[in-house]
Amino acid sequence: MSMSTVAIDLAGVRKSFGGRTIVDELSFSVARGECFGLLGPNGAGKSTIARMLLGMISPDAGKIMVLNEPVPARARVARMRIGVVPQFDNLELEFTVRENLLVFGRYFGMSARKIEAVVPSLLEFARLETKANARVSELSGGMKRRLTLARALINDPHLLVMDEPTTGLDPHARHLIWERLRVLLARGKTILLTTHFMEEAERLCDRLCVLEGGRKIAEGKPDVLIDEHIGCNVVEIYGGDPHQLRELIRPHARHIEVSGETLFCYAPYPEQVRVQLRGRAGLRVLQRSPNLEDVFLRLTGREMEK
Amino acid sequence: MGESYAAVMPTNAYNWIAVWRRNFLAWKKVALASILGNLADPLTNLFGLGFGLGLIVGRVEGTSYIAFLAAGMVATSAMTSATFETLYAAFARMDAKRTWEAILSTELTLGDIVLGELVWAASKSVLAGTAIGIVAVTLGYASWLSILYTMPTIALTGLVFASLAMVVISLAPSYDYFVFYQTLVLSPMVFLCGVVFPTSQLPGSFQHFVGLLPLAHSVDLIRPAMLERGVDSAVLHVAALCVYTVLPFFASIAVFRRRLLR
The missing domain is CATH 3.40.50.300 (P-loop containing nucleotide triphosphate hydrolases)
Structure with a gap:
């Protein structure tokens, strides 16, 4: 410039x-x-x-x-x-x-x-x-x-x-x-x-x-x-033991982050993740497009405090 | 380092006027209350001490005690109004109200702000000092012309004490510290500097010390003018007051720079 x-x-x-x-x-x-x-x-x-x-x-x-x-x-x-x-x-x-x-x-x-x-x-x-x-x-x-x-x-x-x-x-x-x-x-x-x-x-x-x-x-x-840092859909999961859930969905995720009681699963095919979670009581699952929040989480390993 | 100090000094001879006009606009909204508040204290002192103590004291330095005291009260009210304007109002604008912060995001420098605040505080001194003078004239203790002569000294006294108070607020973490300046510096000065009794009443060694205090120089200029006598060593007094204005002015800017512009 x-x-x-x-x-x-x-x-x-x-x-x-x-x-x-x-x-x-x-x-x-x-x-x-x-x-x-x-x-x-x-x-x-x-x-x-x-x-x-x-x-x-x-x-x-x-x-x-x-x-x-x-x-x-x-x-x-x-x-x-x-x-x-x-x-x-x-x-x-x-x-x-x-x-x-x-x-x-x-x-x-x-x-x-x-x-x-x-x-x-x-x-x-x-x-x-x-x-x-x-x-x-x-x-x-x-x-x-x-x-x-x-x-x-x-x-x-x-x-x-x-x-x-x-x-x-x-x-x-x-x-x-x-x-x-x-x-x-x-x-x-x-x-x-x-x-x-x-x-x-x-x-x-x-x-x-x-x-x-x-x-x-x-x-x-x-x-x-x-796109560079995430580049796929996001499934947010809360209401269960995040570490146990992590093992369950790991094969279908490109990347997983745990922050507090929320698990962020980055997956090209989110339906596959949802199938794994079907039938589990008390879980809340939200599927969405990736945003800068995910970039920050990916880069720092933690969520941005509000 | 020298370059960065130069960058915070007043930009030119007129930028400060915008700060003065800001304060004037704010003051206009509360002018009546402000004038009454500024007059109450010196007038109480003047009448209380002047009539009460005057009966016992009789004549001082060839004049009635109240006429002697009136000149001291003009100097004192110039001192206190500039001091309080700076300690409380300017400190609020620098600190809680963030007025200075807003101004610092414009073309103005820290030096422009401090200069504007000093001239503003001195303007309030002129108002307060002249008002006491007018009361003295009305009661027949001074002439109209003598009040005109005292005005430049009143203004200079205002600049001196605004400048000194500026150093205090540049250093003070909060309002709580101002009381030390008031009780340890200002109040003793009123008694030492010939406001309520002639400095010749003080022990000899004290008299030398008093010669260093700014209020003494103000009183030595204002009293002869109001009593229509010749002023001794006027140049020395004016020079001393100028030093007491200029040195604290630059010192306060240097301290404010460290505090506000890190």
């Missing part, structure tokens, strides 16, 4: 706090216009990486380029063209929706007239037209999140850095955010998002990087990763 088509480039980035390695020899590139996901459980180093891209944490080693600027040295210049959706809402609760946008626009050196010119389209984008003069403390969680998203767009950024954009939202509010993010991608924005929701990563991301303990354990397109 030539420089002008690269939005983010990390090379050999390391960071440790108090002797604990948080990010370990991490390298990845994000192309302009791409939605790139950092997927991993809590403590995988996702937020640290997101903050590093903004120059809020300095790496111990390695190089970071964001929008052609070296970070953290010229992070301030890079941030002029970045919109940030932080993990925890940091809106001004005593201010109205409109005042939040006004105050934030001024942090980018925008004049009141310039801010007022973009506010209507931002309110429309965030579906908050009727809430312009409502105080933020009166808004629902989903509305606050959408206002944070609108706020991140005030400087018309090329790149959006989003740390867990839908954590803590109900499914309806989450789907609305996803739909809004797809609109932004259609407009050509680049998005880097961190998430521990497999579904979010699968639906939104063109490519993603699976992290565990600060290390990259896989990178690629979601469907390719699923």
Whole structure:
């Protein structure tokens, strides 16, 4: 990729706090216009990486380029063209929706007239037209999140850095955010998002990087990763002794993982597995397509904590 | 290392204004309560001590005790309003409210934020100090013109104590630690720096020590102005207050950098 088509480039980035390695020899590139996901459980180093891209944490080693600027040295210049959706809402609760946008626009050196010119389209984008003069403390969680998203767009950024954009939202509010993010991608924005929701990563991301303990354990397109690492149907079995069941179905499975009381059986012909289990009382059997959850389980031997 | 410190310093001479305006907008919503709250304490002291103690004390340095005390109260209210704005309100914006975190994701640097907070706290000092001054004028203890002369010193006093409080909040893990600064630094200063009695009443060795305290320099500038007397060594006092503003300003940014931008 030539420089002008690269939005983010990390090379050999390391960071440790108090002797604990948080990010370990991490390298990845994000192309302009791409939605790139950092997927991993809590403590995988996702937020640290997101903050590093903004120059809020300095790496111990390695190089970071964001929008052609070296970070953290010229992070301030890079941030002029970045919109940030932080993990925890940091809106001004005593201010109205409109005042939040006004105050934030001024942090980018925008004049009141310039801010007022973009506010209507931002309110429309965030579906908050009727809430312009409502105080933020009166808004629902989903509305606050959408206002944070609108706020991140005030400087018309090329790149959006989003740390867990839908954590803590109900499914309806989450789907609305996803739909809004797809609109932004259609407009050509680049998005880097961190998430521990497999579904979010699968639906939104063109490519993603699976992290565990600060290390990259896989990178690629979601469907390719699923195909490469799993590539067959999944039968989830619970309600029995997983170790005894494992022996029973082993001949028909390509691979078996046990996590807690659930047995994940990866089998090209799931009917054969089901036949083996027929007539056993108390068993619950679920057959489904493979997803990123299975990739994570396959790579780490454990389920992603929710 | 030097490069990374340069990256967090104020960007230019005007970026901080956006932070000041944010605080002004928040303050406008509670302005009346804020003004009354800031005035109650110094006015209670002024009237309580001024009339009560004034009866016993009589004249001090050739003026009525309440006129003497009024100048000290102007300096003290400038000190306390900048201190409290920084200790409590700025700390909340840095910590629980995550306001600074939001600002740090924009074009502004840590230095821009700290500078904006300092000027804001000094603005509140000007408001509080001038209000006490106006009360003194109304009661006939000072002239309107003298209040105008004291305003730059009130503003500088606000910058000094905002800057010092900024160091305190950069180091303090929580609100609980502020009380040490209040009881061990600020309260003794009120009694040592010539607010309620002339520093000449202190033992000789103490007087040298008091010459190092910022509030003493503020009082030595404000009192002669309000009593319409000549100010001794004005340049020295202003220089001392400037040092007390600038050094803590840079020190606090360095500590905040370690705390907020690791």
